[in-house]
Amino acid sequence: xxxxxxxxxxxxxxxxxxxxxxxxxxxxxxxxxxxxxxxxxxxxxxxxxxxxxxxxxxxxxxxxxxxxxxxxxxxxxxxxxxxxxxxxxxxxxxxxxxxxxxxxxxxx
Numbered sequence: 001x002x003x004x005x006x007x008x009x010x011x012x013x014x015x016x017x018x019x020x021x022x023x024x025x026x027x028x029x030x031x032x033x034x035x036x037x038x039x040x041x042x043x044x045x046x047x048x049x050x051x052x053x054x055x056x057x058x059x060x061x062x063x064x065x066x067x068x069x070x071x072x073x074x075x076x077x078x079x080x081x082x083x084x085x086x087x088x089x090x091x092x093x094x095x096x097x098x099x100x101x102x103x104x105x106x107x108x
Contacts, residue, residue, distance in 0.1 A: 018051040019087035020080050023061070026050065027076060035074045038065045053091040 017025060030044040042062045049058035065071075067086045073079040 016051075016054050018053055019091065020084050023050050023064075023083060023087075024076075024080060026061075027079075032076070034076050034079075035072065036079075037072045038062070038070075041065065041073070041079070050087075052087045057090070059087075059090060 026045055026048060030046075032041055032044045036044075042065070045061045047060060049060050050064065051058050052064075064083050064086050067089075068082040070082045073082065
């Protein structure tokens with residue numbers, strides 16, 4: 001007697017994108033042209049939120065750019081470099097909360 005192999009579900013993502021990886025994907029989809037200022041980036045991305053950690057916490061692009069302290073970006077890489085520490089700080093502060101530490105212990 002044989003056992004059927006597990007079905008491949010292509011609807012499930014292989015990895016969860018957050019932070020810079022998620023932002024990079026959204027920038028590509030929106031077709032943001034550089035150089036760009038904050039207003040043009042926010043207009044291109046709309047009010048979509050960017051996840052900054054694997055548990056799904058999100059931030060708007062406008063808030064992330066405000067936290068970076070910059071308003072103008074010559075290249076996409078400059079934008080990503082400016083926002084990387086912002087996403088890292090937010091990820092670390094969310095993971096250090098007691099509730100997030102307890103969630104990390106639960107396997108589901």
